[in-house]
Amino acid sequence: MANTSDPIVEEPISNGKSNVASSSSTGAKSSTAPVHKSAIAKLTDLINVSHVRFAWFVSNVITVWHGFLYLQPLFGGARLNSIWYRISLLGAFATFALVIYQNLKTYKTASGKWSVRAFLQDDNVHYLYDSLIWLIFPKHLLALIPFIVFSLFHVLTFIGNEVLPTLGVASGLAKKITSFTVQNHELSRRVAASSELLLLVVLIFKSILFYKWSWISLIAYSIFIKVKSEGSIFTRHVLKDWEVRIDGLVSNQSVPPVVKTYWGSFKRALKSADKFSIIKKVEVEAQKKQ
Numbered sequence: 001m002a003n004t005s006d007p008i009v010e011e012p013i014s015n016g017k018s019n020v021a022s023s024s025s026t027g028a029k030s031s032t033a034p035v036h037k038s039a040i041a042k043l044t045d046l047i048n049v050s051h052v053r054f055a056w057f058v059s060n061v062i063t064v065w066h067g068f069l070y071l072q073p074l075f076g077g078a079r080l081n082s083i084w085y086r087i088s089l090l091g092a093f094a095t096f097a098l099v100i101y102q103n104l105k106t107y108k109t110a111s112g113k114w115s116v117r118a119f120l121q122d123d124n125v126h127y128l129y130d131s132l133i134w135l136i137f138p139k140h141l142l143a144l145i146p147f148i149v150f151s152l153f154h155v156l157t158f159i160g161n162e163v164l165p166t167l168g169v170a171s172g173l174a175k176k177i178t179s180f181t182v183q184n185h186e187l188s189r190r191v192a193a194s195s196e197l198l199l200l201v202v203l204i205f206k207s208i209l210f211y212k213w214s215w216i217s218l219i220a221y222s223i224f225i226k227v228k229s230e231g232s233i234f235t236r237h238v239l240k241d242w243e244v245r246i247d248g249l250v251s252n253q254s255v256p257p258v259v260k261t262y263w264g265s266f267k268r269a270l271k272s273a274d275k276f277s278i279i280k281k282v283e284v285e286a287q288k289k290q
Helices: 039-049 051-071 078-102 116-120 123-136 141-167 171-183 185-208 214-229 233-250 257-275 278-289
Strands: 019-023 030-034
Touching: 039 051, 039 141, 051 078, 051 141, 078 123, 078 141, 123 141, 123 214, 141 171, 141 185, 171 185, 185 214, 185 233, 214 233, 233 257
Parallel strands: none
Antiparallel strands: 019 030
């Protein structure tokens, strides 16, 4: 995502006061008084500012709420957990679909042509594809973690920037929420990137053991990781951190030489794969067809 904390950019919502004029029975005097709206009326005004933006907020709430239900075994057995999982992913899918819909104009060049590179470099497109993967293939807890994290920050941001000011709630709470989301934004992206890469490791081991759907899900998910790593600084930082940590473990004298050899070969294979750009390849093929 271009900005996971607030992907849909709009003008700030202003809370203007509407006045009505009243006159005396003689018509000689008139006065104005502010109309005090109920909380429901204020929220209705907020919704009417942008139905798409509010739908985006609701989608994030659905993702967070049902994600938490899935993480809590007290709310049902395997069948209910599967339902919570799918609904949470559907919320995530809707969230990123709405952002992409809002950003359609940004995928065009100055000449009005569609830019494949701009489209494929958008994190929102990456996560739309990722949510679709896990709506199709068997569920994984780690697959849901990034969506819950992102949606939680989206919900907090919307409440702090839109809902609380609209309701006239003390600005101190809104400032605390904003401060929390700003201070922990980078941490949230690192948590998401770590869970994504850890899931890739899990899928690799499942493929080795020939779990059902393991190979096709690994291929589909590897495409997501590869495209995302081409543009995500957070994914690259986590990869570098993992490399440094594993290098430290492998360099221990107690580690067999064969393990060190395999680790070195694996790193060289990853660096060779890193030189190949899926985005660039697709862009070139698209230009040939134009």
